[in-house]
Amino acid sequence: MSEMTKQGYSYDFDMFSEQGREKELKRLYTQATIAKEQEINFIDSLQLPENASVLEIGCGPGFVTGILGDLVPKGTAHGLDASKELLEAADKLVKPHHSNLSFFEGSAYELPFQDNTYDFIYNRLIYQHLNNPLKALQEANRVCKKGGMVTVLDVDAGMQLIEPACPAFEKLNQLACEAQMKYGGDRYIGRKLPSLMQQAGFSKVDFKVLPLSSLDFKLADYINITTRFKAMIVGTSEANQLINEIDNFCNAQKTEPFVFVSVFAVTGIV
Template sequence: MPAEGSYQASTYNLELDAEIQRLKAQVVLSWEKEARTLKWFGLADGMNVLEAGSGPGFFTEQLLKLLPNSLLTAVEIDPVLHEKALGYLQDKGGDRVNRIQASIADTGLEDNTFDFAIARLLFVHLPDPVAAAREIFRILKPSGKLVIIDSDADLFWLTNPPWSVEIVREKFKQVMASRGGNLCVGRNLCRILKEAKFGNVDLEAVVSHSDIIGIQAFEPLLDSGPILQMVKQGLISESEIESYLIYRDEFAAAGDRSMMSFWLMACGKKLNRYLP
């Protein structure tokens, strides 16, 4: 089964191992605040939970710890990440986690099955995010909730000293759009939920700061592998990324540096008035 949308782990980075570590760092970076916000949105132990776009299993592992009495269904379309998760979670979830390789737009799961669904850093890559949200709506129970955790390229990070990334960011947007993704999906999350017939839509932001968690937590996210892979594939020229790499090296060498990152968390509820 091919990967869906703009992301495929085996071709996204120069090295697959580096990509897996980058994905792990994304989870570690803000898990505590995401968990706090998920509980504030209504996630509770004992619920039947869907994780959409579950990747190599790092976020799944955290959910299993947070919800020791819950059943989890982890849906991932990328065959490489699906296999990674099978290995990573084999001694962590027991029979509480069901791993499925499928498209989130066509899961094959039964109607009205889940109490809560989480889609983390998935919708940014989907060519039809509303269709995916509608599929999740279908398999949620009445009053079930979907939380989408995602980013927006224009509100991704702030650095001190400033790191100029505008040229590469715009090129990255173009490349991702050509593959079916949208790096600015964060600003559309509420609209996506409403178009999929979710009600009680709300939005929160999760902010991580190196002065609190340490600059080391951010370092895997500075990996230039994804951009260099685009150069290798002829999607971005070396001259276009030259200044980006210079600024990255200057930032990495700065003695007094800091960094902030931002995730957006949008929540919608399956209201009875939208049921057939």
């Protein structure tokens, strides 16, 4: 786990065992598609031209880059990530199904692109892992075209609830916040994004909330994508015990518990 602090972010695919990597790829796929309709509606609201050049920073295995590629059929969608292995997965699993995708290895802090290159840059669930979000935003600002847009979509740990109350769910969230912070991440990044964008020099910063609830997705999928990564980053037997308690709690209810979560989408113009 100490490797993660060296790299300056709290997500590292290498920290998974061989078997764990396969599960993590599945988790990332569910995470990429669980609220696909709401996310596409949000991106549509940005009115990207069909020939836009798009970059996804922190693209992981590229599932979302593929969605972006479909939204700009006459343009291009590039994905960039620090993980060589996740990029290999993107090249294998996603690229063959689209004609306008390319994937690049690199760091959000030092993008391997020239100034003024992209019409739109999307950052999805990467900023919670960055220890220097301002530097990454300044770098995104540099490679975005003048008049182009940069969006950061991420969580805020204060914007999640479960009813009936489940102490194990709350405890795991708290432990995950502490663990992620230790490795340089920040699960409260959502609320900080508007002023970080302003500090990075963006104008017309816009703040949208994407409200999601267990009426929109399968509760088991949500519990899986939110708890497995948390337990892994916490890395203690207590965390695994909490996952069991959450599963038992959900199974013991007469009706499925209700979960609500808000994701923040903050957009600035260069």
